[in-house]
Amino acid sequence: MRTVDCIVKKRDGGELDSEEIAHLIRGYVDGSIPEYQISAWLMAVYFAGMGFQETGYLTREMIDSGDTLDLRGIEGPLVDKHSTGGVGDKVSLILAPLAAACGLKVPMMSGRSLGHTGGTLDKLESIPGYTTALEPARFRSIINEVGYAMTGQSESIVPADRKLYALRDVTATVESIPLITASILSKKFAEGAESLVFDVKCGSGAFMKTPDTAEQLASFLVETGRSLDKKVAAVITSMEQPLGRMVGNFLEVEESAMALQGKGPSDLMEVTMRLTAWMLVAGRIEPDVDSALRRCRKELESGAAYERFIKNIELQGGDPGQMEAGFGVRRADLSVDLTAGEDGYIQEVNAYKTGMAGVYLGAGRSKTDDDVYPDVGIVFQKKCGDSVEKDEPLCRIFARDEEGLDQAQRLMDDAIVLGEYGDASKEMILKELPVE
């Protein structure tokens, strides 16, 4: 098979078959196909797209390029959730113990903060003692014991994705929906998930800025997953403003603990409950979303979900007592309140700018080797649609140094927009693509 013929076929709008995709990916990984041919193919994919089946072949080849996690021996439906990334997105911290309390097994592999988006691993590691570096055997045993475990991605999983991503990054081919789809799905399935629920974020703080692109990605994830005989659902959720009222690492642990005790903000609870409900449906524990939602509410109210949370922390080396002692008080030394300059209503809390403020504070990273701090961040008193009076506080910023405080303050001044009229309640769930 000639590589250039595969490129021509894609360039001219054809769908590559499984042999052609295998030729490209295996050849790229083993070095027999040069990068300049792969990058030409990637750009052709950017323009000409890929079919669902073709994206499935790519996903399969990427999975086969490395190890897969063996989760045999775990009883119960293995369901994971994946978010495309947002600001204040602590959904995983709440959803995993809640789903476990409902009877699912959740093998959750998460990422770290990069750019304006937060990272679940960074948040978890702000819990004193908590480790996310788990050997596979330990990962399995914690899932067996408490229903879920939280870890990072293994280096040996999907090496083709790392290699392709590095090339896409320097050849302007990151923003291709089928390539994004194959990258996400290959990692998730290599990590052993049988079923998956996607939280496709849409808005200023999301990778997908428009409902249209979010829906395209959601469709690709669901349809490609189906072509691989996996149960996949997707929920498109709003990421115009930060999710919940806290942005930061330990701040988000605190808000998650509150949520697990029934005291979470409504936007966060709505998104989390809906995603968890879809997981129960995907895992065949509940027949439909409505009964799944009832089940979720029950496990929250009974305290079972919070119990799982505490138990997981203990099993992953953390100290729940020290964590709880930090709630409300573990804050960086410097702080400032942003106040309203006039009476009015909050029109916008720009999620992207809030996320970038988090980077300047040290809650997130601009480069992969930056340090992050547990105790910096932003706590909102007001969010979109709320009325405010002149001089009323809008949010409080916690910082470790004056420079970070200044820059975050400047960004947040810009992020929060006041106006004369209050908007009605914001839709959080924009669209649902159910399990087949």
Added chain:
Amino acid sequence: MRTVDCIVKKRDGGELDSEEIAHLIRGYVDGSIPEYQISAWLMAVYFAGMGFQETGYLTREMIDSGDTLDLRGIEGPLVDKHSTGGVGDKVSLILAPLAAACGLKVPMMSGRSLGHTGGTLDKLESIPGYTTALEPARFRSIINEVGYAMTGQSESIVPADRKLYALRDVTATVESIPLITASILSKKFAEGAESLVFDVKCGSGAFMKTPDTAEQLASFLVETGRSLDKKVAAVITSMEQPLGRMVGNFLEVEESAMALQGKGPSDLMEVTMRLTAWMLVAGRIEPDVDSALRRCRKELESGAAYERFIKNIELQGGDPGQMEAGFGVRRADLSVDLTAGEDGYIQEVNAYKTGMAGVYLGAGRSKTDDDVYPDVGIVFQKKCGDSVEKDEPLCRIFARDEEGLDQAQRLMDDAIVLGEYGDASKEMILKELPVE
């Protein structure tokens, strides 16, 4: 400047400015930009196209990547002609002495046969003693003496084109009109032409199969040339059937000599005269095509053009007497006549298949290092629109070996199509894009 930003801009439909184009081409030639970024940019160009001005920047950078030929000291308007390649295309051999006889200076750099298309250098070198390997000083002095000289391309001219072409070849980005345009123009202008007339061939034997793509290329050549302040015209000519009645190397020299003595076939003469006339207009020797055509006819009829042809052969080391002695008799030993299987009219003489028959005979090359023979080829007795009777000869094939003869015969059997009705005369000049 970041290379990836240039790729993003092109991918998103922007036009790169001169600095961005310079960054890419210089970086590629000096090795500071990796091939995988250049190939991604090339594929983005394939899909998103380029503007005329942008193509001009690319042409300019490619010219600047190497030497340019210094043709100062030559008096008179320097005008060259370039053909996109065809079958039986011996136009250069006739046009150059004719244009020179009319007062132009023609610095002609030609190519060799590859694939189904013939090569001017191969044809010229079938003249006993004729050399096309001329040092620049000798090239200049022959032009000064007889008005034109014929040579091959120097290795030191436009190295960026050779490097880019090699990459395009393996990344499925050859078929991009702006990239083809920059490749052609950069070589021609680096070779010292002030004005250019393009013969954009269109049809089964041409690179551009449809009038639409031929017109796109012609427009790009003319408009990009203008953006570089050069005088450029283009003529789109038909290449459905071979041009003239002879295909082969020495056979085409013979037909060219006949044409220069006023005995050329009408299709060949029409194309050649029209292109030469546009050269006279581009070189400001004649005010319009009609007066230029009258001038061409005069120089043909007076014998001045044929005189230049003979003089050039002497200056380039050839033996005109030996050449003329070969006319009508210098033919490969094996031959066969193809005859009509029934009464009828010639509907088609497929130029591509004829060209491929030439490759099997050894008139052309399938690989760049193949040998070519002077005395093989095809002589047509009939062409499109002619009436034939059963058993009347259609063409004669001359070959060096039985295998070549068999394969060429099979191809020609297929190439020549008979039918019940005669088509009216075929248009040779499909469109003209005049000098501004």
